[in-house]
Amino acid sequence: MYENAVDADLAAIAALMNRAYRGTGWTSEGDLIAGDRTTAAFLREEMVERPEGQLLKWVAPGDATPLGCVWLEPTGDGGWYLGSFAADPDRQQAGLGRTMLAAAEQWVRARGGTRVRMTVIHLRAELIAWYERRGYRRTGAIEPFPYDNHRLGTPRRDDLAFVVLEKALATDMH
Ligand SMILES: CC(C)(COP(=O)(O)OP(=O)(O)OC[C@H]1O[C@@H](n2cnc3c(N)ncnc32)[C@H](O)[C@@H]1OP(=O)(O)O)[C@@H](O)C(=O)NCCC(=O)NCCS
Structure with a gap:
């Protein structure tokens, strides 16, 4: 289940994200970007700079160790951004x-959200x-990679960009 991440979780969440994004699995982006995906300090900054967003950790009952994480942030008009x-x-x-x-998606729906958007x-x-x-689904929109800012690590190539994906959430019938 998800729980709100607190400051004491940030080091473990950053370590988990770095292993997941830059490790050796099939979804690793280590061949595209060198260095860490994030740090506890960057996660803390993001929480301060974007107070409407929420970093969640996935935990097993009775155990505070994060097994997963997600960042969810309302973007207006029923839309929510999903990242990290x-x-x-x-x-x-x-x-x-x-x-x-x-x-x-259920967490977003419970807060009145109708769409989830992400970039890959x-x-x-x-x-x-x-x-x-x-x-x-791909929206067709493309967002630039932040080449002027190495917060996401050091890109290994100069042609990176993000595609925008979106899903309309099914609404309750009652
Ligand atoms: C993407 C991610 C969350 C999936 O987590 P997971 O626990 O492995 O997910 P699941 O067990 O539900 O699904 C595994 C899927 O991997 C697919 N898969 C496994 N090996 C694969 C491979 N070599 N190539 C392609 N797909 C593969 C399986 O087919 C399965 O998909 P399906 O259920 O649609 O058939 C996880 O890999 C991750 O954290 N990746 C690193 C971070 C990341 O990339 N996040 C998204 C950034 S936008």
Whole structure:
């Protein structure tokens, strides 16, 4: 289940994100970007700079250790941005990511959200396909990679960009 992440969780969440995004699994982007994906300090800054957003950790009952994480932030008009989504690499391929994504959508729906939007590096075709199997669609929009800011690490190539994916959430019938 999701719980709000607190300051004491940030080091473990940053470590988990770095292993998930820059490790060796099939969704690693280490071949595209060098260095860490984030740090506890960057996560803390983001929480201060974007107070409407919420960093959530996925935990097992009775255990505070984060097994996954997600950032959810309202963008207006029923839309929510989903980012920093990661499942512990040691527990991937067992349905954790699928369960966490559905729970994130439920979390958004419970707050009146009707759409979830995310960005994925355009070259990560298998990951885009994973989201498409979960109902996400390319909007056609492309967002630039932040080459002037190394917060996401050091890019290994000069042609990175993000595709924007979006899913309309099914609404309750009652
Ligand atoms: C994306 C991520 C959350 C999935 O987590 P997970 O716990 O492995 O997810 P699941 O167990 O639910 O699903 C595993 C999927 O991987 C697919 N998969 C496994 N190996 C694969 C490979 N080599 N190539 C393509 N797909 C593969 C499986 O087919 C399965 O998809 P399906 O259920 O649609 O058939 C996880 O890999 C992750 O944290 N990645 C790093 C961070 C990241 O990229 N986040 C998203 C940024 S936008």
